[in-house]
Amino acid sequence: xxxxxxxxxxxSVQEAETVTLSCTYDTSENNYYLxxxxxxxxxxxxxxxxxxxxxxxxATENRFSVNFQKAAKSFSLKISDSQLGDTAMYFCAFTRRxxxxxxxxxxxxxxxxxx
Amino acid sequence: NAGVTQTPKFQVLKTGQxxxxxxxxxxxxxxxxxxxQDPGMGLRLIHYSVGAGITDQGEVPNGYNVSRSTTExxxxxxxxxxxxxxxxxxxxxxxxxxxxxxTFGSGTRLTVV
Numbered sequence: 479x480x481x482x483x484x485x486x487x488x489x490s491v492q493e494a495e496t497v498t499l500s501c502t503y504d505t506s507e508n509n510y511y512l513x514x515x516x517x518x519x520x521x522x523x524x525x526x527x528x529x530x531x532x533x534x535x536x537a538t539e540n541r542f543s544v545n546f547q548k549a550a551k552s553f554s555l556k557i558s559d560s561q562l563g564d565t566a567m568y569f570c571a572f573t574r575r576x577x578x579x580x581x582x583x584x585x586x587x588x589x590x591x592x593x
Numbered sequence: 594n595a596g597v598t599q600t601p602k603f604q605v606l607k608t609g610q611x612x613x614x615x616x617x618x619x620x621x622x623x624x625x626x627x628x629x630q631d632p633g634m635g636l637r638l639i640h641y642s643v644g645a646g647i648t649d650q651g652e653v654p655n656g657y658n659v660s661r662s663t664t665e666x667x668x669x670x671x672x673x674x675x676x677x678x679x680x681x682x683x684x685x686x687x688x689x690x691x692x693x694x695x696t697f698g699s700g701t702r703l704t705v706v
Contacts, residue, residue: 482635513694523683523697569635579624579687580651581695583635 480505482572484584491560492592498545499555499587501570507531510574512546512553513581518566526568529553557589565591595619599684599698606674606705614669614701616684622696623689625667629653629680630700636683642667643689674705 481504491497503512514526529537529546536544541561545554557564570584600615618625626641628651638651640659648659656678658670667686671678681702685695 511694515697521681521700521702523685523700525694525696528694571636579689579695580626580638580641581628581636581685583628583637585633585635 480507480572480574480582482570482582482584484568484570484587486587487585488588488590490590490592491557493560493562495560496556496558497560497589499557499568499570499589501553501555501584503551503553503570503572503582505551505572505574507574510572512544513571513573514542514544514553514555515569515571515583516564516566517569517586518563523569527555560591562591562593565589597684597686597696597698599682599701601701602699604701604703606671606703608674608676608705610674612671612674614671614682614684614703616667616669616698617665618667618684618686618696619665620686620696621664622686623664624695625661625684625686626651626695627657627659627667627669628683628685630683631680639669639682671703676705679703679705 510531512529516524527539541558567586569586571581597618627639628636630636642648642661684698687695
């Protein structure tokens, strides 16, 4: 079974600084997709960034970027120039190339951005 | 753009009661899913559907039923509510292209007393 591990239950960062959230996963598949979702206090789940396993280039979306290490099965999220609005729970998620697009989530990391 | 609409947003049930959580999407997505979110456990898949008339079980299906008579709607039924079903429930939808990722509804906080 696929598993996703987020080893940092909580993190904090000063406004304008950079923070990295860790995620590791376990799979025997070669073709799969990885995602980071943000859940602010509003409870809404917001897709932050996605990575396709067959692409070696790390995905980037504005201030958000990933460090995808396929051999190590690691998928960390880097947030640059942190803003107060980045305060949220962040979930790492995995889906393999299969029927149904079933997402497997990590337990989440609470990120607090301090002013 | 409505996206994924879930109702209700909050609900309190007594043990043994039944209810249906509604979910509708207007993006013509093929895939729809229900997840529950519990502290320290992330989101876990309850049931999913790859198209109208086709449903299957996820990781934690016991106590829940689903059906999908149209592409747009995917209701989740609790047949006899139990305190263990106290959770936040999310409906989500996506295109069959796995790279697109899921779009989530705003969630339903359910408390069973």
